[in-house]
Amino acid sequence: MAIGNANGAGLPPGENLRRQFERDVLAGLSTPQKALPCKYLYDETGSKLFEAICDLDDYYLTRTEAAIFNRALNEMASVLGRQAVLIEPGAGNCEKAEPLLAAMKNPRAYYPLDISPEILLEAQQRIQQRLPQLEIAPIFGDFTGDEVWGRLPPSAARQVIFFPGSTIGNFSHEQARELLIRFAGQLNPGDGLLLGADLVKDSVVLERAYHDSNHVTEAFNKNLLSRINSELNGDFNTEAFAHRAFYHSFRQRVEMHLVSLVEQQVSVAGRQFQFAEGETIHTENSHKYTLPGLQELLRETGFSPEKYWTDNNQHYAIYFAQIR
Ligand code: AVJ
Secondary structure, three states: OOOOOOOOOOOOOOHHHHHHHHHHHHHHOOOOOEEOOHHHHOOHHHHHHHHHHHOOOOOHHHHHHHHHHHHHHHHHHHHHOOOOEEEEEOOOOOOOHHHHHHHOOOOOEEEEEEOOHHHHHHHHHHHHHHOOOOEEOOEEOOOOOOHHHHOOOOOOOOEEEEEOOOHHHHOOHHHHHHHHHHHHHHOOOOOEEEEEEEEOOOHHHHHHHHOOOOOHHHHHHHHHHHHHHHHOOOOOOHHHEEEEEEEEOOOOEEEEEEEEOOOEEEEEOOEEEEEOOOOEEEEEEEEOEOHHHHHHHHHHOOEEEEEEEEOOOOOEEEEEEEEO
16 A cells, blocks of 8 residues: 555554644744634643643632532433433543433433543443443544544434533634534434533633632643644743733633743744744633523524523523424
């Protein structure tokens, strides 16, 4: 077999991803507002740091969502109905699906989708031990592309897409619409979506969650620079950048940036980039929703919002919607 062509086929595994990373970083550092795609924050170190963020007192999202699930699990299970198929895009360690599957009435199957096989296979074993009757079929790939969805087994049973964790917040409103339309395309009338989203709230609470006093989010943000240094032969001095996170109330999102503390030049993959003092790299968005905003998003994308659960402070919501 011939090795290597213009498409990068035949390259060692990981090389295509590295090249894509390089293209995205060089392009992102070349625009007037420097910006990097937030998905690159989640390499192995970044994912571990994100898990540490989830345990922080300042980061209310994870525990608030967990408490809503805990309290409403049986009600959710009955809304999902008997013998439903649960599909989870970006499932990761499947920690949120496990109690839900255990509460559901004779779930037909669980299809977790994720780019990371190791974590998914480990989760499959764990859940299979607890629920031996359940069919679990992990599907590896990027859920924002078409290709993975084509590999889902067709099903006559009721399907429910499970999308917790405020992952939707990483997407712009435009991208969120596209994503939900993609979800809808996978579903039939009467099928469901269980969606977790963080709500608009006091900016002090929001900013503390993304600028925590333990500096874990700072480490998470700066890890992107270390990753560029090691994978793309960069020479970022992580000390010369500061973590910044602020709530942009008009855009209803927390923006995460890295601020250059001095005027400096940085080299990445043989190319030079200038930073003025105070210039930033925009590294992540975390969109916040209002309940009416969520309902509108659902309606616009072919869903009919049926029921939601929230905490007493209305900091976070889990929405159940059906395909019209
Ligand atoms: C993984 C997108 C839900 O936006 O709250 C947390 C990512 N970034 N702290 C979020 C994140 C910094 C997180 N999501």
